[in-house]
Amino acid sequence: MRTVVIGTRRSELAVTQTQWVMKQIKGVLPSSWEMKQERIVTKGDQILNVTLSKVGGKGLFVKEIEQALLEGRIDLAVHSMKDMPAEMPEGLTIGAVTVREDARDCLISRTGAKVEELPEGAIVGTSSLRRQAQILAMRPDVQVKPVRGNLQTRMKKLMEEKQFDALVLAQAGINRLGWEEKVTQIIPEEKMLPAVGQGALAVQCRVDDREMLEILRGVHDEKSAMAIRAERVFLHAFEGGCHLPIAGYATIDGERIHLRGLVVDPIGKPLLQGEAVGTDPEEVGQTLTSELMEKGARQLLNKVKEGIE
Structure with missing residues (x-):
């Protein structure tokens, strides 16, 4: 018997995504094997007062988890593919790419106004330079301000504290949490092109863990992987x-x-x-x-x- 330890960030979305991946793996895992989750705090979860681009970018959400994988404390790691840096540490590989969820971005506004309908000077929250730039390309008359924290924290800042008039978020995360009814507008790709890998999950493992690599073939979606490979190049x-x-x-x-x-x-x-x-x-x-x-x-x-x- 083997116990497979799966590492994830601690946010509700990360845990929900990991539980979904565990269900997929369970279907291809030997019956005597078990799985358990290890929740890990990353630097990106701790630094919430500055934008990601100023403190190291994408790797902030994966580094501590990758270290646990390299040290053998966990066997697998589940990441949002869009958080994966272009370079990967030696000794690790992406063993599976899951079927891609909706890759688009969405807008959630307090008044129900769509991007085109936001009043001049409206404050739009996003932690992403990509979203910031594309919102400003569409609406140079609005203000874009950084917002960090998990989805629940961001929604509180929007709806209760009224720090923002609208937020731009990944539709995939909203879908995984079952929050579809909160969405004001799914922004078409023609207006806002998604982040590389957005909507897919990466299951990372050690290069030399042959057993795990073989099992992960059962949850790998080749079509999604090919698309994301082109994006990551x-x-x-x-x-x-x-x-x-x-x-x-x-x-x-x-x-x-x-x-x-x-x-x-x-x-x-x-x-x-x-x-x-x-x-x-x-x-x-x-x-x-x-x-x-x-x-x-x-x-x-x-x-x-x-x-x-």
């Missing part, structure tokens, strides 16, 4: 997207991968976008990277980095 080219708003979303039609990508200044302009189509995720991601580099993405990245330094 694109993300990797821009040094992980910590400081520059980057969006990438791929869909699969038969064997063809259609990837749309966007690189934008945090203030909402210039906004560079493009698309690539092909059958190989690596090639598709690289083709889109080249297209946006030619349009000026490299200069934009350098400009933003100089501003930070």
Whole structure:
């Protein structure tokens, strides 16, 4: 018998996602094996007073969990794919990518106003540079302010404390918590391109854990994995997207991968976008990277980095 220890963040959403993954794994796990959850506090959960881009970006939500995995304290880790940095520590791998939930972003407003209907000067909360830039591209007359904390905390700041007029959130998280009725508007991809990997979960394990890798094949969704591979190749080219708003979303039609990508200044302009189509995720991601580099993405990245330094 083996007890499989699965690591997760402590938020209600992270725990809910992990429980869902555990149900999928249970269906392919040997009957004598058991599973248990290990809830881990990450740096991203502790630092709530500044935006992610200023304190290290995506890796803040995974580093402590990955360390537990490397040290053998846990056997698997469940992450939101969009939180996964472009680079992964040596010795770890993504053993499975789950079926993707709705990848789009949504707006929850106090008055029921959609993005187009928000009054001039309305305060929109988001912790994401990508969402900030795309909201400002649509509505340069609103204010975007950072909001951190779990979904329950953010909703309290919106509805009870009235710190914001609206929030922009991932629809996938809302769906997983069963909060669909709270959503004012699902924002179409054409208006707000999702984050790389948004809507999917990554199940991470050690490269040398052959037993676990074999089991995870039973919960892996190859179609979602191919789309996200193309997106992550694109993300990797821009040094992980910590400081520059980057969006990438791929869909699969038969064997063809259609990837749309966007690189934008945090203030909402210039906004560079493009698309690539092909059958190989690596090639598709690289083709889109080249297209946006030619349009000026490299200069934009350098400009933003100089501003930070």
